[in-house]
Amino acid sequence: MGFEDARNTGLCLGLGSLDRSENHQQSHHQQNKKLSQRFDHFFPSLTLGLSSEEKYQTALHDQSTVSYRQASSLSAVSSYSNSSVKRERDLSGEEVEIEVELETEKVTSKGSDENEEGSLRKKLRLTKEQSVILEDSFKEHSTLNPKQKQALAKQLNLRPRQVEVWFQNRRARTKLKQTEVDCELLKKCCESLTDENRRLQKELQELKALKLTAPFYMQLPAATLTMCPSCERIGGGGENASKSPFPMATQTHFCNPFTHPSAAC
DNA sequence: CGGCTGCGCCTCGTTACTTCA
DNA sequence: ATTGAAGTAACGAGGCGCAGC
Known part of the structure; x- marks a missing residue:
């Protein structure tokens, strides 16, 4: 493998961060397009470590405590805080009435995760369906404009902030994966160059030897x-x-x- | 027109929590 | 049952672009 191959992959071998100035000089739409193109060239297959359905199905539903494992695999809902009754659609599209924990919108998007229970950070686990939808959306565009974010949040019954954070983390994961791929590529290039260097050194030695034995x-x-x-x-x-x-x-x-x-x- | 300010979004690094072997 | 590693949701810090003043 060589640089030609590397070029053909559409990879940028720079291991640093994206050119921020370039990113920020563009509108969000342009940015989305650019990033999408970037990821479309090489989209590493990532698994998001979805939790098994069984675990969710057997998760206890305890309304008295803040639960982030309660979401059933069929309901596209996962959040935490106060519980409430809400209508959701199951996989077949049928509207079902389920009990969900509604997020109180008191928490600002930039606010801490403190709640009535204390200062412990409560962590939800996205359901399989939510993850799939987010993944699909990410494949379409790796960044979201506010409208898309709102729509997605509404569709998934999440806060816009959660969708935003998911996309941020997803971009970070993609970048990390890309960096790993780039590193592998560089390693192979390095090995190739080392081999070539060794070969040339050998060739040089032989030429020198030849020069001594054949004056002509x-x-x-x-x-x-x-x-x-x-x-x-x-x-x-x-x-x-x-x-x-x-x-x-x-x-x-x-x-x-x-x-x-x-x-x- | 240039400087300032606030807002929104981004990346990066980190933390806290969950899951699994 | 315990534990360490991996995965990931969430956060804070800091930077940038943009709009309004």
Whole structure:
């Protein structure tokens, strides 16, 4: 694998963060488009570690405490705080009446997660359906405009802030995965270059040895001498053989390690 | 027109919690 | 039953762009 291959993957090998100035100079729509294109080129397959349905189904529904495991696998609801009765649609689209815990909107989007229970951070677990919908949405656009966020939040019965946070984390996960892929790519490139370097060193040594044992070659500029690293022959036959004793030397012999690992022959 | 301010959104790094082997 | 690792929801800090003044 070489840089050509790397280019073909559409990957940027820079391991740093995205160019912020570039991102921020664009409108959100442009940004969405740009990011989508970026991720469309290479979309690492990620699994979001969905919880098993059984666990949710067997989760206790305790209204007296803040529960974040209560959501059944069929209801696309997961949140926490006070409980309430709400109508939800199950997978078949049928409207069902279930008891859910409604989030009190007192908590500001930037506020802490403190609640009446204390300062403990309560963590919900998104249901499988919610995760699937979020994933699908993310595949369409990796960033959301406020309208999309609202719509998605409404659809999933989550707070817009939760949808926002999910997308932030999802982007971070994607980036992390991409970085890992890039690292692997760089590692392989490094190995390839090391091999090539080793081969060239060997070739150089052999040329030096040849120079000592065959004085005739010394009459020619060193750069015009070419030795095939595979068959280890200098020069060769061909149609130019009559004009020059070293026909291969008439061409500049450049071996590109990225396109021709052993291009000498 | 340029400077200031507030808002919203972003990334990054981290924490706290859940799940699983 | 316990524990450590991995996954992930949520947060705070800090930066940037933009609109309004």
